Amino acid sequence: MPVFPRFQRRINDLPDWPNFRWNHAAVTAPLAAARYQQGRLSGQMEALGFQMKEEAVLGTVTEEVVKSNEIGGDELDADQVRSSVARRLGMDVRGLTPADPHVDRVVEMMLDATQQYDQPLTEERLSGWYAALFPAGRSGMHPTSMATSHGDSVISGGLTPSASPMRQFLDWFGGDTTTEPVLKAAQAHLWFVIIRPFDDDGGRIARAITNMVLARSEKAKAPQPFYSVSAQIREERADYYRILEETQRGTLDITPWMQWFLACLTRAIEGAPTHLAGVIAKARYREKLRDVPLNERQRLAINMVLSGFEGKLTTSKWAALTKCSQDTALRDIQQLVEHRVLVRDGAGGRSTTYSLFHG
Numbered sequence: 001m002p003v004f005p006r007f008q009r010r011i012n013d014l015p016d017w018p019n020f021r022w023n024h025a026a027v028t029a030p031l032a033a034a035r036y037q038q039g040r041l042s043g044q045m046e047a048l049g050f051q052m053k054e055e056a057v058l059g060t061v062t063e064e065v066v067k068s069n070e071i072g073g074d075e076l077d078a079d080q081v082r083s084s085v086a087r088r089l090g091m092d093v094r095g096l097t098p099a100d101p102h103v104d105r106v107v108e109m110m111l112d113a114t115q116q117y118d119q120p121l122t123e124e125r126l127s128g129w130y131a132a133l134f135p136a137g138r139s140g141m142h143p144t145s146m147a148t149s150h151g152d153s154v155i156s157g158g159l160t161p162s163a164s165p166m167r168q169f170l171d172w173f174g175g176d177t178t179t180e181p182v183l184k185a186a187q188a189h190l191w192f193v194i195i196r197p198f199d200d201d202g203g204r205i206a207r208a209i210t211n212m213v214l215a216r217s218e219k220a221k222a223p224q225p226f227y228s229v230s231a232q233i234r235e236e237r238a239d240y241y242r243i244l245e246e247t248q249r250g251t252l253d254i255t256p257w258m259q260w261f262l263a264c265l266t267r268a269i270e271g272a273p274t275h276l277a278g279v280i281a282k283a284r285y286r287e288k289l290r291d292v293p294l295n296e297r298q299r300l301a302i303n304m305v306l307s308g309f310e311g312k313l314t315t316s317k318w319a320a321l322t323k324c325s326q327d328t329a330l331r332d333i334q335q336l337v338e339h340r341v342l343v344r345d346g347a348g349g350r351s352t353t354y355s356l357f358h359g
Helices: 024-046 050-071 078-088 101-115 123-133 163-175 181-195 203-218 229-235 237-248 255-291 296-306 315-322 326-338
Strands: 147-150 153-156 342-345 353-356
Touching: 024 181, 024 203, 024 255, 050 078, 050 101, 050 203, 050 229, 050 255, 078 101, 101 123, 101 203, 123 203, 163 181, 181 203, 181 237, 181 255, 203 229, 229 237, 229 255, 237 255, 255 296, 296 315, 296 326, 315 326, 326 342, 326 353
Parallel strands: none
Antiparallel strands: 147 153, 342 353
C-alpha cells in the first residue's frame, strides 16, 4: 500500500471531512450490474449439492486469504491456508498440509470477519485482527499486553493516537443503516485506508471489512461469498493503487472510486464460475468416490492428488506419501484402477504412472 507523505494535502485534511458524497446517477448502473451478478452466482451455487458447495467455500476462502496477503506483501503457503480453512470449517483435513501458527491466525481473522459479519465492529475486534497479522504480545486474537509507540504516545493494541478518526469511522459503520450495503462496502474500504489507524499497512484489514459488509449484503449462509474481491484486486493492483492515490488527493466527491470498486467487484463475481469450475469438478470426483471402499492410505493419496499433487503418480511416490512398502503401494493402486478411480498411463512396467480416471 503506498504511503503518502504527511505534507501532501489529503481529503481527511479538508474542513468537511468525512462527509463523503457521490453522484448517485453515475453509480446506479454499475451497482445494478454488481447486484445482478451477485444474485446470479448465488442461484448457481444454490443448485449444487452440499459437498460441492462446501468445496467451493473452501476454495474461495483459501483464495481470498492468499491473495489479500499477497497484496499486503505476505506470501502464504496456499496448501497451509487450505488446511487451516478446512479444519476451521470442520472439513476433512486428512492428506492436507498442516498450517503453521501464523497462517492459522490470518485465517482466523478472515473467518471472524465473514462468519461473524452481523456482530459489531469495535476497536477491540479490529485490534484482534491486527494482532492476528502482527502477533507480538497476543495469543491468537485474544489480547495479552500489546503496545506500540507512535510519536510521543503509547497506544494499546496497535491503534495510533488518531482516536477521533477511528471513532468517527466506527460510529458511522455501526450506525449507518441507510447506505446500500455494496456501496457501504466500497465506502468503508476507502475510509479505513485513508485514516490508516494502525502503525503497519491496514490494507488487509480494509479488505476484511469489505468482505464483512459484502457478506452482510448477501446475508451470507456460507463463511465467505463465493467470489474473491482480493483476487481481483491483486490482478488489478496497479489500477487499485492509482485510484486510491487519486481519491486521497482529491475531494470528498468519491464517485470515481465508487465506480471503480463496483466494476472490480462485478469482474470478481463474473470470474467466479471459471475459478470454481475446477473446484466443483474435484468435489464431483470426491462425490463419485462415496461408494468406493477406500483404506486410509488410498484416501490420503487421492486427497493429495485432488489438492494439486505435482508430477506423475507412481508406486514409489505413493509409497513415500503414505509411508508404506512398494508392494503395498502397488496393491492400493491396482484396487483403484479396478474401481476406475485411477488409470494407467502409457505401456506399463516399473516406471508406470497413474492419473485420475475421468471417464
